[in-house]
Amino acid sequence: MNKNINLPEKLENKIKCNNPRCITSVEKYITHxxxxxxxxKGEYRCRYCDEIVKVMED
Structure with missing residues (x-):
């Protein structure tokens, strides 16, 4: 796998939080x-609940 992929420091509304307790699961108007x-590892942390989401596979 190519580890030289340029991942952005911040993602908005490109991925969704999988945590059912996250505020974005309840309040649909909030930006993910x-x-x-x-x-x-391609890991991102949710701004609201700190859930880690992987965007790249190993």
Whole structure:
């Protein structure tokens, strides 16, 4: 796998949080915002609940 993919530091409304307790699961108008936490693994953290979401497979 190519590890040189340029992942953005912040994603908005590109992925959704899987945590059913996250505010974005209840309030549909809230922007889904994620911040890059691990570039090599392609992991992003939800702004609201800190759930980690993987966007790349190993």
């Amino acid at each position: 915002t994620f911040y890059l936490v691990n570039r090599e």
